[in-house]
Amino acid sequence: MDNTAVELKFRETLFLRYSQCEKYLLPRDVYYKTVSDLRLAATTKTKKSRHQYYLLSKYEILQCGDVEKLIKKRESPEERPVYYVSIEDTYEIIKKAHISTGHGGRDRMLKHIKEKYANITKDSLDLFKSYCVVCQEKRKRQKTNGVVVKPILSSEFNSRAQVDLIDMQSLPQGQYKWIMVYQCHLTKFVILRPLTSKRAAEVAYQLLDIFLLFGAPAILQSDNGSEFTAQVITELKVLWPQLVMVHGKPRHPQSQGSVERANSDIKDILVAWMSDNNTNDWTVGLKFTQQQKNCAHHAGINQTPYKALFGENPKVGLTSSSLPSEILERLQSEDDLLAIFGQQNTSARNDDPPPTTATSAEPQSPPARTDEPQPTSARTDDPQPTSTRTAEPQPTPARTAEPQPTSARTAEPQPSSADFTDWL
Numbered sequence: 001m002d003n004t005a006v007e008l009k010f011r012e013t014l015f016l017r018y019s020q021c022e023k024y025l026l027p028r029d030v031y032y033k034t035v036s037d038l039r040l041a042a043t044t045k046t047k048k049s050r051h052q053y054y055l056l057s058k059y060e061i062l063q064c065g066d067v068e069k070l071i072k073k074r075e076s077p078e079e080r081p082v083y084y085v086s087i088e089d090t091y092e093i094i095k096k097a098h099i100s101t102g103h104g105g106r107d108r109m110l111k112h113i114k115e116k117y118a119n120i121t122k123d124s125l126d127l128f129k130s131y132c133v134v135c136q137e138k139r140k141r142q143k144t145n146g147v148v149v150k151p152i153l154s155s156e157f158n159s160r161a162q163v164d165l166i167d168m169q170s171l172p173q174g175q176y177k178w179i180m181v182y183q184c185h186l187t188k189f190v191i192l193r194p195l196t197s198k199r200a201a202e203v204a205y206q207l208l209d210i211f212l213l214f215g216a217p218a219i220l221q222s223d224n225g226s227e228f229t230a231q232v233i234t235e236l237k238v239l240w241p242q243l244v245m246v247h248g249k250p251r252h253p254q255s256q257g258s259v260e261r262a263n264s265d266i267k268d269i270l271v272a273w274m275s276d277n278n279t280n281d282w283t284v285g286l287k288f289t290q291q292q293k294n295c296a297h298h299a300g301i302n303q304t305p306y307k308a309l310f311g312e313n314p315k316v317g318l319t320s321s322s323l324p325s326e327i328l329e330r331l332q333s334e335d336d337l338l339a340i341f342g343q344q345n346t347s348a349r350n351d352d353p354p355p356t357t358a359t360s361a362e363p364q365s366p367p368a369r370t371d372e373p374q375p376t377s378a379r380t381d382d383p384q385p386t387s388t389r390t391a392e393p394q395p396t397p398a399r400t401a402e403p404q405p406t407s408a409r410t411a412e413p414q415p416s417s418a419d420f421t422d423w424l
Contacts, residue, residue, distance in 0.1 A: 028086040065340045072118045082118045102269030102292035111297035160185045161217035187308035192290045204235035221248030
């Protein structure tokens with residue numbers, strides 16, 4: 001089936017589930033009716049109905065420019081909005097999350113979606129994944145049975161790292177036939193590089209670029225054997241004489257499950273990227289594979305490798321913000337972004353009269369100073385300064401003719417970047 005037929009079948013299944021249970025899913029007409037009822041409940045001054053109290057306790061209306069969105073009730077305005085979506089929009093949202101996670105599974109997609117959307121269920125994710133052709137073509141991983149070996153544990157960044165090679169000789173791309181996989185044991189952060197061969201000198205050259213950027217680990221190990229690792233370290237010491245590093249004990253991939261799963265995920269994500277983009281150039285897809293792998297939730301560390309290394313969630317420009325998709329499609333420049341928040345700030349200032357009166361009364365500050373007793377007595381006791389000051393009217397008009405601070409405060413509809421940092 002093509003994408004249109006799959007989307008129609010997906011919607012039909014969701015509508016069928018909605019007819020059986022109306023708890024989570026929202027058709028588009030019900031979505032807009034809920035927004036209208038919620039707006040009416042918020043403006044009702046008389047006694048509210050039981051249904052209106054229910055709407056006010058569960059939903060909010062988020063006004064962003066000229067777009068109104070239904071969001072989950074927040075405890076404070078500083079919280080990031082979590083949106084409700086209609087059945088008609090569910091397919092595209094799940095599709096974007098599925099591709100951005102490298103055609104990840106249900107749990108990986110759920111971690112990605114639940115930060116921004118409130119009513120996309122696990123059943124919807126399973127349904128979408130059952131229609132994905134790329135996921136159906138993925139090879140099933142063989143489960144390994146045998147003696148469970150105690151995994152290697154690391155307590156700090158760069159204490160231990162692993163380097164492995166993935167054979168791509170069956171699908172060479174120009175001169176590149178191998179993939180080097182470098183992984184930090186603590187954060188699970190991976191770095192991928194295409195190689196023309198598996199020679200230790202070329203591997204060492206690529207590792208040197210990584211070490212000079214992130215630092216070198218104390219222990220380097222590889223599933224290719226201790227001899228290979230020793231050759232790589234020898235080549236590294238030739239390029240970087242100050243480097244002191246030892247090679248770790250060789251581990252079989254089945255005994256070191258983290259490395260085996262990482263290599264399998266990399267292959268699956270790379271194959272899915274080539275299928276989505278209809279290309280065989282895996283050297284380009286390797287960059288996107290690295291980003292998707294590091295930005296996907298890792299069950300072993302209960303967070304993404306990116307956050308484990310850098311301390312914050314990964315961002316893809318404004319796509320990672322809390323702005324609605326309708327607004328994101330219109331944005332072209334920073335002025336467009338400032339205009340959206342300028343509309344909200346302008347309306348907020350118009351509803352607040354005290355600051356306006358305070359700024360408009362600033363040019364009348366010189367007469368207010370004449371009412372103060374202390375400066376007046378000081379000036380009357382000194383006849384010479386008084387005569388000189390009365391003969392020089394320049395300071396007084398200069399103060400009254402300074403409308404710059406007032407105009408700057410009143411003509412400030414553009415917010416600074418701090419006004420919308422809560423959205424980003």
